[in-house]
Every structure is written in structure tokens, then in C-alpha cells.
Amino acid sequence: MGAEIIVRGTNLSLSAISPNGRDRIAILHSVNFTIKQGEWITVIGGNGSGKSTLAKVIAGMPLTGVSGRLEKSAKTGPSTPIVLQNPDAGLVGATPWEDVVIMMEQWGSVEGGRIPEAAEDALKRLGLDGRLQQALDTLSGGQKQLTAIAGCLAASPNFIILDEITSMLDPDMSREVYKQVRHLHKAGMTVLWITQKLEELEGSDTVWVMAGGEMAYEGTGLGLFRRSGPGACDSPSERYGFEPPYSVQVGWELEVLGVPAPDIPLYLEKLQGAVGSR
Numbered sequence: 337m338g339a340e341i342i343v344r345g346t347n348l349s350l351s352a353i354s355p356n357g358r359d360r361i362a363i364l365h366s367v368n369f370t371i372k373q374g375e376w377i378t379v380i381g382g383n384g385s386g387k388s389t390l391a392k393v394i395a396g397m398p399l400t401g402v403s404g405r406l407e408k409s410a411k412t413g414p415s416t417p418i419v420l421q422n423p424d425a426g427l428v429g430a431t432p433w434e435d436v437v438i439m440m441e442q443w444g445s446v447e448g449g450r451i452p453e454a455a456e457d458a459l460k461r462l463g464l465d466g467r468l469q470q471a472l473d474t475l476s477g478g479q480k481q482l483t484a485i486a487g488c489l490a491a492s493p494n495f496i497i498l499d500e501i502t503s504m505l506d507p508d509m510s511r512e513v514y515k516q517v518r519h520l521h522k523a524g525m526t527v528l529w530i531t532q533k534l535e536e537l538e539g540s541d542t543v544w545v546m547a548g549g550e551m552a553y554e555g556t557g558l559g560l561f562r563r564s565g566p567g568a569c570d571s572p573s574e575r576y577g578f579e580p581p582y583s584v585q586v587g588w589e590l591e592v593l594g595v596p597a598p599d600i601p602l603y604l605e606k607l608q609g610a611v612g613s614r
């Protein structure tokens with residue numbers, strides 16, 4: 337039996353007033369999707385392609401100009417916690433612990449007397465054991481993002497949305513934040529991960545490509561780099577203008593030289609495996 341569908345979007349569109357104040361412009365065009373319990377969906381797309389708008393609609397934010405249908409399962413509930421790009425956005429406490437306590441009080445998801453301990457547990461789940469009482473303004477960007485994610489856990493969600501949360505972090509901190517969200521996913525969390533970094537496609541069940549407000553591609557990460565034949569330059573990634581990871585480019589070159597890799601090597605380790613086995 338397949339996993340339960342917890343979110344379904346049907347013909348979701350959003351229009352807004354154009355910057356000249358006279359016309360209405362379409363920001364999302366008839367987007368259709370389903371999200372299953374426990375799925376990891378990565379959303380990619382260029383600047384202004386509609387990723388954040390779609391994320392806000394899915395989160396259940398009350399935006400004007402939305403049409404279509406968004407259905408969520410009873411357990412998922414109408415509001416989905418979302419973490420945004422800027423590490424300072426949405427943090428309200430003076431310390432990580434205080435921030436999560438305030439979030440728990442707001443969501444009302446944890447019984448009052450249990451909040452102090454539950455806040456500590458949420459922060460420990462994100463690897464912030466040693467920083468519970470550190471002043472928020474002294475945390476690194478990555479530690480702030482981890483605090484924001486712990487704040488999301490205050491709602492006891494089964495689904496969270498992360499909107500380019502590593503875009504302002506250095507590579508080490510990006511990996512740390514990504515790894516912590518992976519742990520949550522392993523424990524059963526459904527994740528919508530928005531990014532412009534193709535290396536973060538690793539481990540996605542499903543990839544959505546947004547282009548011009550439309551969902552231009554929905555499929556696997558590997559499918560994004562699949563060409564119709566050696567040297568064909570017609571993979572969805574090339575069609576939508578993404579620079580593929582180095583390992584994929586080498587895989588394509590090998591294919592042209594008549595050395596087909598058994599599968600598209602999305603990562604260097606895979607490429608090593610493909611080439612090393614010959």
C-alpha cells in the first residue's frame with residue numbers, strides 16, 4: 337500500500353497587482369501536486385520562478401489572489417510551519433530556548449507544564465544542546481536556522497517547509513543544517529525543501545522544477561539529468577537552464593565516449609563507483 341497523501345493542490349494559481357499598479361500578473365499558474373506522508377520533495381527553480389509563493393500557499397498563509405484548491409489531511413492541519421531564507425526572520429526570543437518556549441506557547445501544542453522540557457528536547461533534536469541559553473544575536477546563521485527549525489517542531493507537525501534555508505550559510509554550516517533536517521525526515525517528517533543548490537537534490541524522493549510560475553517538471557532527481565541519447569543535450573535540467581553537478585557532466589562525457597555509466601552519477605562517489613568498476 338502506498339503512503340497516505342497528506343497534501344493535495346489542484347489548479348493552484350495566484351495573481352497579484354503588477355509593479356505599475358495597473359495590471360494583474362499571474363505569479364502561479366494552475367499548479368497541481370500531491371505530497372505523501374514521509375516524502376522529501378525538493379523544489380528548484382531560478383529567481384522569481386514562484387518557489388516561495390508556492391511554499392507560502394502550501395503553508396496555508398492567507399495570501400490574496402489565490403485560487404484553486406489546497407487540501408490537507410486532518411493530522412497535517414491547515415497551517416504548516418515554514419522556515420525562511422533569512423536566519424533572523426521569525427525568531428522571537430532572546431535565546432534559542434526562549435524562542436522555542438514562545439513558539440510552543442503560541443501553537444498551544446504542548447501542555448503548559450511540559451513546555452520548558454519540551455523546548456529543550458526540540459533544540460537537542462537539532463544538535464543545539466550546548467546553546468540553549470546563548471544570546472540569539474551571538475549565534476551563527478546556521479545555528480539560528482536550526483533554532484527556527486526547532487521552533488517549527490513546537491507545532492508537533494508531520495510536515496515542514498524549508499525555503500532556501502541554506503542560501504546564506506557557508507558550505508559547512510549548510511551541510512550541518514541539511515543533515516539535521518535529514519534526521520528529522522528519517523524520524524518520519526514530511527519535508528518540502530526549496531533550494532537553488534543542485535547538490536541538495538541528494539536523497540529526494542521527488543523533485544519539482546518551478547519555471548515562470550508553473551510546475552515545469554515533477555519527477556526523480558535522476559530523471560532531471562536524463563538525456564534521450566549520448567550528447568543529446570535535451571535533459572530537463574538543460575531545458576530549464578540548470579548547471580548540472582560536475583559528476584553528471586562527467587557522466588555525460590563518458591556516455592559520448594561510449595562508456596555509459598550504469599546510472600546517471602549524481603554525486604562524485606557514484607561516478608567513482610561507475611568508473612572504478614571498469
Ligand SMILES: Nc1ncnc2c1ncn2[C@@H]1O[C@H](COP(=O)(O)OP(=O)(O)OP(=O)(O)O)[C@@H](O)[C@H]1O
Binds near residue numbers: 355363386387546
Ligand atoms: N504580492 C506580490 N505582488 C507582486 N508580485 C509578486 C508578489 N509576490 C511575488 N511576486 C513576484 O512573483 C515572482 C515569484 O516570486 P517568488 O518569491 O515566489 O519567486 P522565487 O522562485 O521564490 O524567487 P527567489 O529564488 O528569488 O526567492 C517574482 O517576480 C515576484 O516579484
